[in-house]
Amino acid sequence: MKFEEDVKLFPEFSQKWAEKRLAKEENKNQYPSPESIRSTRDWLVSLEPGSELYRKLDRVSWADAQKCQEKWHEALARKSAKMTEYGGKPDDVSPVLNLENGWRWVKLNSPESKDYEGNAMGHCVGQGSYDDDGSIIFSLRDKNNIPHITVQFNCERRIVIEIQGKGNTKPTQKYCDDIIKLYKEYDVQDYGKLINLFSYAQRNGEYIIGDNNILSCDKNTVFDYVKLNETSTITEFNYDVSGDLDIEGTQQLKIINGKVGGNLNARKTKLEKIFKDIKGNLDISYTTHFKELAVNVGGSVNGHSSHIENITKDIDGRLDISETKYFKFLDVKVGDNVDASNSNIERITQDIEGSLNISNTENFKSLDVTVGESVDASNSNIERITKDIEGSLNISGTRHLKILDINIGENLNARGSNIEKISKNIIGNLNISETEHFKELDVEVGRNVFATGSKVERITKNIRGNLELSKTKHFKELDATVGGNLDAEKSSIQEIKKDVGGSVNVAKTQNFKLLAVKVGDSVDARYSNLETITQNIPGNLNIDMTKNFKSLDVEVGKNVSARRCNLKTITKKIKGEIDTTQTQLLENYNNKVECQKSKLRM
Incomplete structure (x- = not known):
C-alpha cells in the first residue's frame, strides 16, 4: 500500500517511471526514504516540459535521479543565499x-x-x-516568494505591454494558465501578446489559448486555425481544423488524427503519423521521425531534409524531397515539379507533370518517364535518359551519360560533362563548354551554341544564333553559317568559310590569317596574327597590337582602333574615328578616305 501511495506523490508524467524505479529499489531491499522520495518528486515537478531530462526520463535510473535532485536542491540553496544580494525589497508587494x-x-x-x-x-x-512610466508591474511568485514571470500592464488602456521570463526569455507553456488568469482578473481583451507566446486555437473569432484549454474542448470541436508553439506538451492532436494547422518546432506532438482543411506546417517537429487527408500544402521538412506519407495532400509537399521513406498517395502539387537520405523510390503521380536534388533517390516510375531536379544525386541512373517541363540532372550519376524532355535539360558536370538520343523542347546544358554524341536537333541553346569528349556537332541548334574551352573539332550544321568557340584548342575550320556573333578568342581557329551574321571575335588567335567572309557587325582581331580582310566591315574594327596586318583595304562603317600595330596603309573609307596611337603609317591618307583630321588620333 505504501508503495502505491508513494507513486501517487509524483507528477503524472513521471508516475510510470517512479513505479518501475521504486519497485526495482524495493527488490534490492534499498527502498528510498520518505525524504528522498519527496526531494525527487520536487525535482521532477520543476522539470520544463520538452527539456532533455523531461523527454528522456525513462533512461534515468533512481541513482542518477538522486544526483540530479541533489544538484537541483543545491542550486536552490545557492539561489536562496543570493536573495540578499539582489537588493531591493522582495516583500514590498500586494497580492492580487x-x-x-x-x-x-x-x-x-x-x-x-x-x-x-x-x-x-x-x-x-x-x-x-x-x-x-505609469504602468503596473505584476510578478508571478511561488510559495517561496521567488519570481518566475514578470508582466507589464497599462491600467488605463487595459493592455499587457510585455510578458517576460527569466533573462528576458519567453515564458514556457506551464505558465500559460496562470497568465490567462491574470488577464481575466483585469479584464484584458487584447490577446496579442499571449498568442505570440503560447499555443492557441481560433474558433468563430474566439481565442482558446494554451495547451490545456485547447485539449479541454469537446472532441467534436472544429477549429478555424491552430498554432502549437515549440514548448507545447500536446502529444496527440485529434481535432479537425477547417483552416491551417501550424505545429512548427513542436517536440512532443507525435500523432495528428484530425482533418486539416488548409495547410499543415510540421517543419522541424518530431511528428510520426498523419491519419487524415490534408487539403492544402504539407510541410514536413527537417522532421526526423516521420517515415511514411499515406494520406492525400491537395497541394504541395515539402519533405526537404526529412527522414521520409515512402509516399503512397498521389500529390496534386509540387514535391520537394531534396537532401533526403532514406527516400529511394517515387511510385506516385506528382501534379507539378519534383525536387529530389542531393537525395538518395534511385527510381521514378510515374510521369512528372512539371519539372524534375535530380542534380547531385548519386544513385539515380536511368530516367525512364516523361517529364512535362525541364530536367536538372547536373552533377548527378545519371547514365541514361530514354524519354523526350518537353523543356530544358541540364546534364552539366555528369560523368556517365555519353549519348543523348532524345528530343529536347528547349535548351541543353552539357557544360563540363562527358557527353560524346547528340543525335537529335536542339530547339534552344546548346552549351558544350569544357567538354572533353564531344568532338563533332552534326545537329541543328535553334539558338546559340556555347563551346568555350571544349575539345570540339567540327560543326557541320548552321547555327542560327551566336557561336562561342573561345579557348578551344582543336577547332580549326568553321564551315557552317553563324546567324549571330562568332567568338573565337584565344582559339586555334584557322579558317572561317561561311558568312557571319553578327560580330566576329578572333582576338589573341595565332593561326587565323585571312578573314574573307561577310561579317554583319564588328570585328575584334586585337593581339592576333590576322593579315588580311577582304570584305567590308559594317561595324567597328579593332586591330590593336597586330604585327602582320599591314594594309586596310576595306571600308569600315564605324570606328577603327589600330593602336601599337604595324599598319602602314589605309586605302578605303572609314566612316567613324580612327585611333592609331603609337602606329606609324607610311602614307598620309587624308584625301583618300572620308575621315576628318579631328577624328584622327596619332
Whole structure:
C-alpha cells in the first residue's frame, strides 16, 4: 500500500517511471526514504516540459535521479543565499490573485521591489526603468516568494505591454494558465501578446489559448486555425481544423488524427503519423521521425531534409524531397515539379507533370518517364535518359551519360560533362563548354551554341544564333553559317568559310590569317596574327597590337582602333574615328578616305 501511495506523490508524467524505479529499489531491499522520495518528486515537478531530462526520463535510473535532485536542491540553496544580494525589497508587494500550491500574482509597490524583481529575473524592470512610466508591474511568485514571470500592464488602456521570463526569455507553456488568469482578473481583451507566446486555437473569432484549454474542448470541436508553439506538451492532436494547422518546432506532438482543411506546417517537429487527408500544402521538412506519407495532400509537399521513406498517395502539387537520405523510390503521380536534388533517390516510375531536379544525386541512373517541363540532372550519376524532355535539360558536370538520343523542347546544358554524341536537333541553346569528349556537332541548334574551352573539332550544321568557340584548342575550320556573333578568342581557329551574321571575335588567335567572309557587325582581331580582310566591315574594327596586318583595304562603317600595330596603309573609307596611337603609317591618307583630321588620333 505504501508503495502505491508513494507513486501517487509524483507528477503524472513521471508516475510510470517512479513505479518501475521504486519497485526495482524495493527488490534490492534499498527502498528510498520518505525524504528522498519527496526531494525527487520536487525535482521532477520543476522539470520544463520538452527539456532533455523531461523527454528522456525513462533512461534515468533512481541513482542518477538522486544526483540530479541533489544538484537541483543545491542550486536552490545557492539561489536562496543570493536573495540578499539582489537588493531591493522582495516583500514590498500586494497580492492580487492567489493560485494553486501557494503560488500567487503580486503587484510591485515600490522602486525597491522592482529592483529586486529585475535582479532576480535578470531583466531591466529595476534600476528605475519603470518607476515613473505609469504602468503596473505584476510578478508571478511561488510559495517561496521567488519570481518566475514578470508582466507589464497599462491600467488605463487595459493592455499587457510585455510578458517576460527569466533573462528576458519567453515564458514556457506551464505558465500559460496562470497568465490567462491574470488577464481575466483585469479584464484584458487584447490577446496579442499571449498568442505570440503560447499555443492557441481560433474558433468563430474566439481565442482558446494554451495547451490545456485547447485539449479541454469537446472532441467534436472544429477549429478555424491552430498554432502549437515549440514548448507545447500536446502529444496527440485529434481535432479537425477547417483552416491551417501550424505545429512548427513542436517536440512532443507525435500523432495528428484530425482533418486539416488548409495547410499543415510540421517543419522541424518530431511528428510520426498523419491519419487524415490534408487539403492544402504539407510541410514536413527537417522532421526526423516521420517515415511514411499515406494520406492525400491537395497541394504541395515539402519533405526537404526529412527522414521520409515512402509516399503512397498521389500529390496534386509540387514535391520537394531534396537532401533526403532514406527516400529511394517515387511510385506516385506528382501534379507539378519534383525536387529530389542531393537525395538518395534511385527510381521514378510515374510521369512528372512539371519539372524534375535530380542534380547531385548519386544513385539515380536511368530516367525512364516523361517529364512535362525541364530536367536538372547536373552533377548527378545519371547514365541514361530514354524519354523526350518537353523543356530544358541540364546534364552539366555528369560523368556517365555519353549519348543523348532524345528530343529536347528547349535548351541543353552539357557544360563540363562527358557527353560524346547528340543525335537529335536542339530547339534552344546548346552549351558544350569544357567538354572533353564531344568532338563533332552534326545537329541543328535553334539558338546559340556555347563551346568555350571544349575539345570540339567540327560543326557541320548552321547555327542560327551566336557561336562561342573561345579557348578551344582543336577547332580549326568553321564551315557552317553563324546567324549571330562568332567568338573565337584565344582559339586555334584557322579558317572561317561561311558568312557571319553578327560580330566576329578572333582576338589573341595565332593561326587565323585571312578573314574573307561577310561579317554583319564588328570585328575584334586585337593581339592576333590576322593579315588580311577582304570584305567590308559594317561595324567597328579593332586591330590593336597586330604585327602582320599591314594594309586596310576595306571600308569600315564605324570606328577603327589600330593602336601599337604595324599598319602602314589605309586605302578605303572609314566612316567613324580612327585611333592609331603609337602606329606609324607610311602614307598620309587624308584625301583618300572620308575621315576628318579631328577624328584622327596619332
